[in-house]
Amino acid sequence: MQLLLLLGALLPAQARYDPTWESLDARAVPAWFDELKFGVFIHWGVFSVPSFGSEWFWWYWQKERRKPYVKFMEDHYPPGFRYEDFGPLFTAEFFDPNRWADILKASGAKYVVLTSKHHEGFTLWGSKYSWNWNAVDVGPKRDIVAELAASIRNRTDLRFGLYHSLFEWFNPLFLDDASNVFKTRTFPTSKSLPELYEIVTKYQPEILWSDGDGNAPDTYWNSTGFLAWLYNDSPVRDTVVTNDRWGAGSICKHGGYYTCSDRYNPGHLLPHKWENCMTIDKWSWGYRRNAQLSDYLTIEELVKQLVETVSCGGNLLMNIGPTHDGCIVAIFEERLRQMGAWLKVNGEAIYGTKPWRAQNDSSTPGVWYTFKPKEDVVYAIFLNWPVSGTLILGEPKTTLGRTEVKLIGYKEPLKWISLEEEGMIVAVPQLTLSQLPCQWGWTLQLTNVN
Ligand SMILES: *[C@@H]1O[C@H](CO)[C@@H](O)[C@H](O)[C@H]1NC(C)=O
Ligand SMILES: *[C@@H]1O[C@H](CO)[C@@H](O)[C@H](O)[C@H]1NC(C)=O
Ligand SMILES: *[C@@H]1O[C@H](CO)[C@@H](O)[C@H](O)[C@H]1NC(C)=O
DSSP states (O other), X not given: OHHHHHHHXXXXXXXXXXXXXXHXXXXXXXXXXXXXXXXXXXXXXXXXXXXXXXXXXXXXXXXXXXXXXXXXXXXXXXTTOOGGGGGGGOOOTTOOHHXXXXXXXXXXXXXXXXXXXXXXXXXXXXXXXXXXXXXXXXXXXXXXXXXXXXXXXXXXXXXXXXEEESOOTXXXXXXXXXXXXXXXXXXXXXXXXXXXXXXXXXXXXXXEEEEOOTTOOHXXXXXXXXXXXXHHTSTTTTTOEEOSOSSTTOTTTSSSSBOOSTTOOOSSOOSSOEEEEEESBTTOSSOOTTOOGGGBOOHHHHHHHHHHHHHTTEEEEEEEOOOTTSOOOHHHHHHHHHHHXXXXXXXXXXXXXXXXXXXXXXXXXXXXXXXXXXXXEEEEEESSOOTTSEEEESSOOOOTTTOEEEETTOSSBOOEEEOSSSSEEEEOOOOOGGGSSOXXXXXXXXXXXX
16 A cells, blocks of 8 residues: 555646646647648648649638639530549549659658548548548548558658548538537538548547637537547547648637648747648649649749748648649658758758747848757858858857857868857858759858857
8 A cells, every 4th residue: 555655646637638728738749740740731631632723722712703714614515514623533543542642752751641631521531420422432542541541650760640621511400500600510520520530540649730610619529528538549649640721719828839830831930839731832732733833832942941941940741742642742752852952961951950049040031050969069051052152150159269160961071260259250161063062052060159
C-alpha cells in the first residue's frame, strides 16, 4: 500500500484533457512538428474532374452562379448534368501511390496532408458514413487514403496527415441544421463526428487538418469533445498535431498550431506555433487544366516562402493539385524536386531550427535568420546573390578571432570584417553560376556570434 502510494507520487500521471478550450489549448504541440518544418498539402477530389476555376467549383457554379462556371457547364456538358455526375469520372487510373511517395520524399518534405474530404463531401476513403459518395464505391473504386498512407509509411519517413472538412456545402442534413440556426445537431452527430473518429481509428493520421466550420460554432461541432478524445484516448494521442479550424471564431485562437488564414505569412515572429499553408498555383488548391505557366509560383518565390516562414517560427505546407486521373503533373513535380534540391544543400538551416532573436535584417533586405541553440549556430539565409561581392549583416554581433563564417556547400571559411558600430561585412566568393553550391537562396553558417 505504501509502495503504491509512493509510486503514485513519483510517476507523473498521464495528463488528461477536459473537453474545454482552456484544457485543450494547454497541450503543447508535439515537438516533432516544429522540427520538421516543411510539408506538402494535396487537394484531390471530385473537383479535380471539371478541373476548372478552383476546388470550389460546385459552390461557384450552383450556389453563386458565377458566369464563367455556368458557361463552362453549358458549353461542355449536356443539360441536366449534375455535380454528382462528375463522381464516376474521377477515375484515378494513373494513381500510383508509390510514385507519389517517391516524389514527396524527393521534395524534402517531412509530412504530407491529403484532403480526405473537402466541402463537396466526397470521401477519399470508403467511409461508412458517406453512402455512395466515396472513392471506394464511386470513381476509382479504391481506398485512396489507405493506399497513400501505406506507400508513405513504407517508402518514406514522412508523417502522414489528413485534411477534413467539417461542413459540406450541400448536405441536406447540414442545411437543415443551418436553417435551425444550429440548434439541431443532426449533421455533426451522424456525419462529421463519426467520420472523424473513423479516419483517426482507421488511418492514424499524425496531423488532423480541420477546415470548413460552415459558420457554426465549435459547440455545434462538439470539437472540444472530439479533441479531448483525440488527445486522451485515440491511437495517436501522443503524437497527433491539429490546427485551429474547429468552429466559427476558433481560428488563430484555439486548437493546436495556428493557421490564421490561407497563405498566412506574417513576416514577424509569433508566440504560438503556426503554419503557412499556401499553394503553388496562385489561384487554386485543386488542379486547373487551364492554368498558365505564370499562374504557378517560381521556385525562387517558394524558397522565399519557406525561408521567411521558418525564420518567423512557422512551418510551410505547400500545396499541389493532382489531376482526376491521378497524375502529379510535371510542373508540380519540378517544383517539388527543386525544393528538395535546395533543401539538400540548405536543409541544416531549416530542419530542427528555432527562431533567432532577430528574424531579418534592416541592413540587407532578403536576409532571414534561423538558429540552432544547442550548436550555438546562427544561419543567415540570403535570397539574392550579392553581385557586389559583399554582404552586409547588421544583426550578428561578432568577436574578432572567434567568429567564423561559412557558406554552406563551399569549402573554405569566408573573410569578414566588423562594421564600426556592430554587425559585419562578409566577402562572398566570386563564383560562376555553375560553381554556386545551389540556386534560389544561399546560407551563411555563423558560429560565435551574439
Ligand atoms: C514496401 O516497399 C518495398 C520496397 O520499397 C516493397 O518491396 C514492398 O512490397 C512494399 N510493401 C508494401 C506493403 O507496399
Ligand atoms: C461531445 O463528445 C464527447 C466525446 O465523444 C461526448 O462524451 C459528449 O457527449 C459529446 N457532447 C455532445 C453535446 O454531443
Ligand atoms: C522584416 O520583414 C518584414 C516583412 O517582410 C518587414 O516588414 C520588416 O521591415 C523587416 N524588418 C527588418 C528589420 O528588415
